[in-house]
Amino acid sequence: MELTAKEKALVTALGGGLPLVSDPYAELGRRVGLSEGETIAVIARLREAGLIKRFGVVVRHHELGYRSNAMVVWDIPDARVEEIGRRFSAFDFVTLCYQRPRRPPEWPYNLFCMVHGRERDVVLGQVEELAETCGLAGVKREVLFSTRRFKQRGAVYCLAPETAA
Amino acid sequence: MTRETKATLDEADRAIVNALQGGFPLVDEPFAEVGSRLGLPTDEVIERIRRMLDDGILSRFGPMYHAERLGGGLTLAALRVPAERYEEVAAIVNAFPEVAHNYAREHDLNMWFVLATETPEGIADTVGRIEAATGLTVYNMPKREEFFVGLRFEA
Numbered sequence: 001m002e003l004t005a006k007e008k009a010l011v012t013a014l015g016g017g018l019p020l021v022s023d024p025y026a027e028l029g030r031r032v033g034l035s036e037g038e039t040i041a042v043i044a045r046l047r048e049a050g051l052i053k054r055f056g057v058v059v060r061h062h063e064l065g066y067r068s069n070a071m072v073v074w075d076i077p078d079a080r081v082e083e084i085g086r087r088f089s090a091f092d093f094v095t096l097c098y099q100r101p102r103r104p105p106e107w108p109y110n111l112f113c114m115v116h117g118r119e120r121d122v123v124l125g126q127v128e129e130l131a132e133t134c135g136l137a138g139v140k141r142e143v144l145f146s147t148r149r150f151k152q153r154g155a156v157y158c159l160a161p162e163t164a165a
Numbered sequence: 166m167t168r169e170t171k172a173t174l175d176e177a178d179r180a181i182v183n184a185l186q187g188g189f190p191l192v193d194e195p196f197a198e199v200g201s202r203l204g205l206p207t208d209e210v211i212e213r214i215r216r217m218l219d220d221g222i223l224s225r226f227g228p229m230y231h232a233e234r235l236g237g238g239l240t241l242a243a244l245r246v247p248a249e250r251y252e253e254v255a256a257i258v259n260a261f262p263e264v265a266h267n268y269a270r271e272h273d274l275n276m277w278f279v280l281a282t283e284t285p286e287g288i289a290d291t292v293g294r295i296e297a298a299t300g301l302t303v304y305n306m307p308k309r310e311e312f313f314v315g316l317r318f319e320a
């Protein structure tokens with residue numbers, strides 16, 4: 001999708017977050033020279049074109065007491081990755097799930113999911129539940145708890161990656 | 166750096182967060198619409214979102230752009246950092262503006278960070294510069310497919 005100069009300006013303005021006023025689209029539009037209706041139409045098109053993946057809030061787990069942040073990595077047979085990724089996503093405690101390339105020989109894992117919990121033991125139990133429910137008992141996996149968060153911000157160029165948060 | 170805020174959410178806060186993770190209405194008065202769904206006045210919805218942003222519970226309220234479709238690059242990368250060099254390497258990596266998140270993790274691959282660049286080629290370039298600056302191999306693991314979910318609170 002080709003963006004006009006005004007649409008690009010809107011992408012940048014939106015990147016800073018939605019104004020907290022009763023008519024946020026009118027307010028955004030004023031900043032970039034679009035009407036309220038045009039602003040809404042552009043955002044709708046960005047969503048339809050998939051340039052906006054999701055439009056809403058980003059929760060910071062740590063501040064809510066979700067201190068046990070685990071990246072769980074699995075060596076799933078390639079033919080089943082799609083199916084397992086979808087099944088993982090149905091669990092309330094899974095917050096992100098991605099397929100990524102293996103990096104053999106040290107890194108055989110191709111499916112990554114994030115599990116955030118208040119207690120380490122609970123998270124480990126939930127990982128066990130994932131494995132059992134999805135028939136992955138024999139599948140190699142590792143649980144990488146985070147020990148420190150050095151940096152968390154929306155990236156530059158008004159992109160806001162959530163990956164591996 | 167880690168903030169030790171011990172934040173709590175009440176029932177209305179949780180309802181708002183749950184309602185807004187899936188999306189935000191594209192109508193003239195979206196906060197009013199969210200409020201009517203949840204049985205809350207518009208002003209209260211706005212005020213609660215503002216407070217959660219101020220408290221750092223929400224990092225952002227807006228769009229998650231699809232970096233690749235916007236013409237940018239995005240990847241997850243890892244380093245195997247010798248324990249005695251950890252602080253030094255963390256400082257080097259964090260100084261790159263392309264690094265969005267960086268987490269220490271319990272594993273042989275013990276530093277995990279997200280790179281976001283203005284162009285797809287920027288990823289390889291940044292990986293090369295991080296390898297040169299640290300003398301370590303960067304394991305680049307770009308996303309192949311995403312199965313999105315989101316954090317949901319029990320009501």
